Amino acid sequence: MSLTSPSHFNFNFSISQNPHRSFPVQSHFESSSLMIFKTSRTRRRVRNPHPSYRLNSLNPRLRSELPVVTRVSNSSDSGGTFDDATSQKVSDEVSDFEASRSPISGDGYVGLFIRMLGLDNDPLDREQAVDALWKYSLGGKKCIDEIMKFRGSVFLTINLLKSESGVACEAAAGLLRMISSVNIYRDLVAESGAIEEITSLLTRSSLTSEVKEQSLCVLSNLSVDEKFRLQIANSDLLPLLIKFLDDEDMKVKEAAGGVLANLALSVANHKIMVEAGVIPPLAKFLRTDTEASKIIRKEAQSALLEFAKDNYYKILLIEEGLVAVPLVGAAAYKSFKPSLYSWPSLPDGSELNVKQASKGPSRFGATELLLGLHVEDDKNAKLEEAKKNAIVGRTQQQFLARIGAIESEDDSNTETGTQKFTILPWVDGVARLVLILELEDESAIAKAAEAIADASVSEHMRTSFKEAGAVKNLVRLLDYNSEPVRSGVIHALERLSVSNDVCQKIEAEGALNPLISSLKKLKNPDASGSLSQILNILGRILDSSKEMKSKFYDAPVNGSKKGRNEARTSSSNLTFSSQTIQEGDVLDSMFLSRLIEILNASPPVLQTKAASILEFLAGYENCREKIISLDIESALDSVFRHNCFNAKEDMEAEIEFQEIELQTLEIEEAGLAVSTTSRLLTRLLDSEHFRDIINSSRLIDSLRRILTSRIPLQNKDWVAACLVKLSSLSGPTELGSENPINTEVMLYETIPRLIGQIKDSYSPEARETAVLELNRIISEGVVDSTRAVAAQGGIFPLVKLIEEGNDRVVETGLAILYNLSMDVENHPAIVAAGAVPTLRRMVLSERPQWVRALHLLRTLPT
Known part of the structure; x- marks a missing residue:
């Protein structure tokens, strides 16, 4: 590679292995500069973990004022790029440095050292040349522009990344880092193959921390551009970046975190980054039990905040012990007024059992705070871990609010129209x-x-x-005069009420009546989505199965440590008394009418929730009579006559697969609504007044059609039970001399349920009970019972049961198969199930059932 030197440098310069060879020079200044380079070949320089040490030799003014760009980012928090103004400022400030302190004083030597980067030069000469150029580039954009005037400088520098010398690799990466910090040169660096060479370099087993840092900072500069982010994220670099987050050198961690923070700015990278496992190592830097620098914490927070914009990825953050907390502005906390003179209590409002050592409270509340640390030693006073964390979190956040340091961001920094978040450890986040x-x-x-x-x-x-006191505050805000506040509060209570313990707390705080009032006042439920959430909360509070669940509650569910004894102790809180029903708003006619209105004309999901609440209330006589008086029959008929129950079976072949899926989902939702409404009807049938006013034949016809429909089998149990009860109360006059309802229940509910139990049950006792019951139904001569068994796929599990079961099960199974074999259409299925070899082994071994097995063999084609 040949370059043209300035005319005032007329000398022949070459590198030789002969250390005594002299260099002809034209001036004392030039001779001194070359001598510096010559003597540097014979010794290694002292390494420093940060390249800024190379400017220590500058004069004090230059050291304090010279801007050195190390990494570029689009974020305002992590640096900036060179522009024209910055370029002129740098050029002015480093003029002294270029004139007297640089090892390559004079722009003419730039071309000389770039020529020394050529592949035909000695490796040590190339190493010293790239090192000198790196030092020169630290002078700012003017120096970088001077280097970039020579074509091929970037290519030769990137080629040095292949060097076995750590010094050469560090200097080459450092020079690329400075070049890529300038916007106009970033594309050239990437297009010259820097990303690929750095990937190869970082895969080496032994690299110094300095090489890692400089290389990662090059990637950080390149990842400012969107197109290069995608290239980096879709390469082999992503696992390396995650690995470097555990490096021993904090500078390497910071550099890797900077790259990942830039990559996270592109939504297209989120999926591949999350799948690569980037969230756990970044999350650990934000936890209080991990030591980390301020820089890496900021970079980790920046990346995780980008992931938190997706609801699914936000759940992954919560699993790592972090919570996304909205930034509301420092001005909002000025209204916070801590209670300085109140006796200390737990955040949820319960009393704290402590000894009162002082006679009066302190002026600033310190006594009340310290009293919380002196809990009595008896067993009843010991705090659970959740309560301790709640106290710690509340104390820390209230302290920050008192001193005005809970949010350092100014209101002017918040972007208009966008909601900003911060990420905190869960203890602090919950309390905040x-x-x-x-x-x-x-x-x-x-x-x-x-x-x-x-x-x-x-x-x-x-x-x-719950322990932090959120339930108490949320219930208080249910009557707030702001619609957005009420909507958010209802949403929060709905998510919290999934827990049985928290649901009890919501009920204890008096949320029932405000929720009922909110349901009655709801003007546009479809737009806000609050209707479904209110029904969910009410359905969990007014749940008739809670008492039964508490009796059989034996194991922890979803992380709860509450066991059987505790559940039974609190079972008194799960039930309502008649006085509670009488005094509450549940007897309000407007509330009951709203529930019946939802049951009458709403999607099946809402119908299920409304029917569940009405079922609970119908268990109390005073409520049941009010429900009956509000034309509940028309609402029941509306649920039972859903359009999906009238669909023809042959229509499935004409619709697309996607439409089949949607239709299946609709049928499942309708089946759940029908099952819940059937429970409600069963309870209402206890009222003689209700039995006298309803049209029984219409309801029976609807339930019979539902029983033969394609709704899931588990939803047919209550339909069958309600149908049997309704038919028994109607009397034989309406149905004629024969009652086909019992037969339909056997064919469409009982037999499919027993076949499923034989197929799927892991209990031998359950399978034995099912096969005995199935044999009883068939032996009683129920019409089409054998055809129903075959249609439900019962032949294959019966043959398998004969192979594995005890003598009683084998005897019963053979009897069922013999009855099935009477229909010639069932022979292929029995043979395909492998019954013939099993029956032959049974006959040859002369098992107790060999005679029945022989009779069955004679009916089959062999």
Whole structure:
């Protein structure tokens, strides 16, 4: 590679292995500069973990004022790029450096050292040349522009990344780092193959921390551009970047975190980054139990905040012990007024059993705070871990609010129209969200309520919010005069009420009547989505099965540590008394009418929830009579006559697969609504007044059609039970001399259920019970019973049961198969199930059932 030197440098310069060879020079200044380079060949320089040490030899003014760009980012928090103004400033400030301090004083030597990068030169000469150029590039954009005037400088520098010398690799990466920090040269660096060579370099088993840092900073500069982010994320670099987050050198961690933070700015990269496992190593830097620098914490937070914009990825953050908390502005916390003179209590409002050592409270509340640390030693006073965490979190957040340091961001920094978040460890995040609920800013309260709803994805988080006092504040805000606040509060309570313990707390705080009032006042439920959420909360509070669940509650569910004894102890809180029903708003005619209106004309999902609440209320006589008086029959008929129950079976062949899936989902939702409504009807039939006013034949026809429909089998049990009860109460006059309902129940509910039990049950006793019951039905001569067994695929599990079961099961199974064999159409299925070899072995071994097996063999084609 040949380059043209300036005319005033007329000398022949070549590198030789002979250390005594002299260099003809034209001036004392040039001779001194070359001598510096010559003597540097014979010794290694002292390494420093950061390249800024190379400017230590500059004069004090230049050291303090010279801007050195190390990494470029689009984010305002992590540096900037060179522009024209910055370029002129750098050029002015480094003029002294170029004139007297640079090892390659004079722009003419730039071309000389670039020529020394040529592949035909000695490796040591190339190493010293790239090192000198790196030092020169630290002078700023003017120096970098001078280097980039020579074509091929970037290619030769990238080629040095293949060197076995760590010094050469570090200098080459450092020079590329400075070049890529300038916007106009970034494309050239990437297109010259820098990403590929750095990938190859970073895969080496032994690299110094300096080489890793400089290489990663090049990637950080390149990842500022969208097109290069996609290239980096879809290469082999992503696993390396994640691995470097565990490096021993904090500078390497920071550099790797900077690259990942830039990659996360592109939504297209999120999926591949999350699948590569980037969230756990980044999340650990934000936890309080991990030591990390301020820089890496900021970079990890920047990346995780980008992931938190997706609801699914936000759940992954919560699983790592982090919570996304909205930034509401420092001004919002000015309304916070801590109670300085109140006796200390737990965040959820319960009393704290402590010894009162002082006679009066302190001026700033320190006595009350310290009293919380002196809990009595008796067993009843010991705090659970969740309560301790709630106390710690509340104390820390209230302290920050008192001193005005809870948010350092100014209101001017928040972007208009966008909601900004921060990420905190769950202890601090839960306490911060509860604290925001106590403020006066409506926007802040609404944001906090929505954040609580988003974070309530596990039993651990729901319990944490309960212990931190969130339930008390949310119930208080149910009557707030702001629609966004009420909507957010209802959403939060709906997510929290999934937990049985938290649901009890919601009920104990008096949420029932405000929820009923909200349901009655709801003007546009379809737009807000609050109708479904209110029905969910009410359905969990007014749940007739809670008492039964508490009796059989034996194991922890979804992370809960509550066992059988505790559940039975609290079972008294799960039931309502007649006085509670009488005094509450549940007897309000407007509330009951609203539920019946939902049952009469709503999607099946809402019908299921409304029917469940009405079923609970129908268990109380005073409520049941009011429900009957509000034309409940028309609502029941509306559910039972859903359009999907009238669809013809032959239509499936004419519709597309996607439409079949949608139709299947609709049938499942309708089946659940029908099952719940059937339970409601069964309970209403206990009223003689209701039996006298309803049209029994119409309801029976509807239930019979549902029983023969394609709804899931598990939804047919209550339909069958309700149908049998309704037919028995109707009397034989309406149905004639023969009652086909019992036969239909056998064919469409009992037989399919028994076949499923034989197929899927892991209990030998359950399978034995099912096969005995099935044999009884067939032996009684129920019409089409054998055809129903074959249609439900019962032949194959019966043959398998004969092979594995005990003598009683084998005897019963053979009897059923013999009855099935009477129909010639069942012979192929029996043979295909492998019955013939099994029966032959049974005959040859002369088992007790060999005679029945022989009779069955004679009926089959062999």
